[in-house]
Amino acid sequence: MSGQKPFPLQKLVLSALLLAFDVVFTRLLAINGTLVKLGFGFAAVALCAMLYGPAWTALVAALGDLVGALLFPTGAYFPGFTLTAALTGLLFGLCLYRRPVRWGNAFLAAFLNCLLVTLLLNTAMLVVFFDLSLPVLLSSRVPQFFIMTAAQTLVIRGLGASDALLRALRAKNPGDVEKKP
Numbered sequence: 001m002s003g004q005k006p007f008p009l010q011k012l013v014l015s016a017l018l019l020a021f022d023v024v025f026t027r028l029l030a031i032n033g034t035l036v037k038l039g040f041g042f043a044a045v046a047l048c049a050m051l052y053g054p055a056w057t058a059l060v061a062a063l064g065d066l067v068g069a070l071l072f073p074t075g076a077y078f079p080g081f082t083l084t085a086a087l088t089g090l091l092f093g094l095c096l097y098r099r100p101v102r103w104g105n106a107f108l109a110a111f112l113n114c115l116l117v118t119l120l121l122n123t124a125m126l127v128v129f130f131d132l133s134l135p136v137l138l139s140s141r142v143p144q145f146f147i148m149t150a151a152q153t154l155v156i157r158g159l160g161a162s163d164a165l166l167r168a169l170r171a172k173n174p175g176d177v178e179k180k181p
Helices: 009-028 042-052 054-071 079-096 103-130 134-161 163-172
Strands: none
Touching (some): 042 054, 042 134, 054 079, 079 103
């Protein structure tokens, strides 16, 4: 065990809190239709990404989807959506971790997530899961893409610009987060 860093309890506790926020904002305080979802659970995942990076955030996002599906099911559980939740955490982590959250990387994180995960992968899974027409479903989900790309960009930028919030969280997690340049 020599040379190995102890696992910080604060990281686990804050991650559990962010996971809970993800579940509440995704499952309870969102517009959850069968084919379209509009919510702010991504904000907790984005904040986790800013603090802990891609791998940890992918795990937290996947667990958030799993816990949400178990506690508040909206249909049959499909592991493909847990995989895409993890991909969201990974993308956010790659775009936001140890970087100043400016408009460019806030937009990049939102755009990649909304395009690759929500519009393409989740739509493809809905087509397979419900045996739907891809062109029809894709065209019905395009407005969600534009709305959520704008919303995610604004919220991610707002979270990144909140120096007081990030400083307070960083103070609780020394060594986990590199200070902004």
